[in-house]
Amino acid sequence: MKLTFAGAAGTVTGSCFHLEAGGRQLLVDCGMFQGLPDLEERNYEPFPFDPKKVEWVFLTHGHLDHLGLIPRLVREGFRGKVASTVPTRDIAHIMLMDAARIQEEEGDDALYTWEDALAALDRFQVHLEYGEVLSLPGGIQAKFNDAGHILGAAFVELHVEGKTIVFSGDLGNRGKPLVEDPSYPPKADVLVLESTYGDRVHRPIEESIETLRQAIWETLSAGGNVIIPSFALERTQEVLYILFNLWRERKIPRCRIYLDSPLATHAIRIFERYTDRFPEPARRTFLKKRNPFDFELLEYTLTKRASKRIPSDEGGAIIIAGSGMCTGGRVLFHLRKNLPRPESSVVFVGFQAVGTLGRQILDGATQVEILGSIVPVRAKIWRIDGLSAHADQPILVDWALHADPEQVFLVHGEEPALSALSERLHRHGLSVHVPAWHETVEL
Template sequence: MHIEFLGAAQEVTGSCHLVQVGRSRILLDCGLMQGGGKAREEEANGEPFPFDPASIDAVVLSHSHLDHCGRIPVLVKEGFKGKIYTQRACQEMCRVMFMDAAHIAERDAFTQNRKRERKGLPLIEPLFTTADAEKALRHFRGMDYDSPLKIADDVVLRLFDAGHILGSAIVQLDVEEKGHQRRIVFSGDLGHAGAPILRNPTFLKQADVVLMESTYGGRCHRSWEESFIEMGEVLKEARQSGGNVLIPAFAVGRTQELLYLFAKHYKEWGVADWQIYLDSPMAIEATEVYANHSHLYDAETRELWAKHQYKDLLPNLHITRSPDESMQINNIRKGAIIIAGSGMCEGGRIRHHLKNHVWREGNHLVFVGFQARNTLGRRIIEGATTIKLWGEEINVAARVHTIGGFSAHADQKGLIDWYRHFEDAPALLLVHGETESQQALIEAIKPWTMARAPSAGQQLDLLDPFSPLREVDAAS
């Protein structure tokens, strides 16, 4: 009876943890490695799994961000035969995420193969195709929150609202082996309490072992009210400088929050003075999924949604689906708010907008989400004066803003508060965080427990969860 930490261990992306109870092998998440450039991502995500996919009985998915779900089509392609359990809205969102990622992978492979063919090099295969994505989606089984389900002879699963993005879940596994019972709680990504649209993360009381994310373990967010004021000031400053506002935003979660906030603060922020462009096909589809699950909203948003739709709330919102529509935005020199993916500027249409706008002093670039190490977004917020896009060196002259209070992740205070609701201080393992953030959280939470941050390949004995972590032989 043990847990093996295989991904998002002392780093943020690639979430993957293997729970073994008796003969049952349950995978918590199966995500992509992200950040560090396309070559590093392709190498990491193309590596064989450190286990036989056919030996996995079930996957439990916390939510639909690709760093948690993006390798599931590869898992199925490599022989996984079981079910993938997740919240119903997450199941629907995964179709959007998988198909978009598959199209990108197919397109990139096609482009690279044209070059490789001319050089006489062997052709490459995409990480997964649209056919692989469709096959993976057939393995999904959607669940409601707080509805127990036996997923193996010795494993009962419950999901609770994590408040991170639509359909995000805290995972609870009740496991038993030879009369020994243990309760494992995996936080997934915990939401930032008070966030627009969604409910706050669920507090739980009982656990023997807690796997908790630590993305913002080393800092506390500004208050929501301060962040709202800051966004209003950014728009005011941009209006005075006569430029455009670029917002790299994650297609799922952050984009929908921004649209909601622009509608809610329409008069206060002077939103009527702007033309808003939602320039992300995936974000457009994700927004439609959000509209299908209004029963998961918080009370304030449900009330607003019952009376209006986005089109009514934001009459100046433009949905740009096609590449031609996207390119037309680059002709606009002022008065545009451009929301585009990807959130860390590692791909998507935001890179084209950076190329066309980031060198102009009157423009503003606003980051409203986490920027992982080695990503283009991280380099910009750390003060890069030039960036390279498609081989061209481009000056960064636009005013750069980071509004950390818009994060969809709980901060240090929120993480500690969530953990402290557990009784009897269960064993705490920190995942999904950079080393510096994890060490800061370990220090901050010392008055309540001794937290540990396992590295990739380490294993926790569930029969003795406070014992030292064990290094696993890769050949075993």
């Protein structure tokens, strides 16, 4: 049996693992590379396998760096089935249509078209609940379990040729308001483990909420705006839920909250379908017909016209806009107006990959380039880690020890996260390897 690391090897993006086993070929995820330009070039490189021969894609969750190349896979001949959870299928729909829209703007550099994205969605033919077992030809069994990362996210357990291989996908943090904690993996022979925050210990979520409250209070009192670059999936919904509670408890002043992200708005409509999957007390809150996604301070600015009406150069507003790493989207307009203002603030609530504008700001750049202009950074920059959708080092180590594998492959991380986690797992007696991009290993 052969495993090839077609992506997320030495990087956090481009998740794609190719397994050849029992005479069959399958993928776990088929994601897009994001971040530095030379990394994004990889999206154009030939796959290290023949897409026509792949029969299955097990999709862990709906983030672009896990599913963004499925339309290219289909374009290059993939005619198999994509298996996912039901919420992931719904999320895939909005994510792929949005990705196709962005690709079509690329002109000649487009990786795929709208038609390819639609054809890809036609391949989403198998929907699994957590714990359900799928038996495939070639004696392969697959099972999805709750990864606790975003709505519908799963880690994948494959039983093949007498071995258990676990792909963590993206593993969640604990104590998050809108997703359950990650389930534990079974005893595994091989573990392919993400390591996004392999070198970090998150602060507790309560502390993060308190920091957010403080940032809002300080900024609004000074007459500035709070800009929150936010990922459309999970993070935005979570931030709204937290703001709703802070408002109800009178812990933030009356202000306008703008959700300036069409993608996040579409995602909210999906989240509203699955509130019964939320942990307590969020589930109860929604049952009581109080809707943290629709309260008096909150305004959705779905259209461009509505977005332009946001008084971004005045003060007194919280503006949540994508993209989460400031690589594009409406947040750029709000940053251009607010970064030069010492009374405003930018609150980062999620991971910022190397090479992104978000990372530059977070790393203390005194000026940045936005939409062709040089913008000085005078706004106060806040970083909130505890809202992360990713497990930190203690959770990753605890999780890996539960699987107690013969071999760990560390993926989905940058240096120094990979080295730090590798060393830590090694100290616990596990055999760890950090694969190179396109490396193939015999299992």
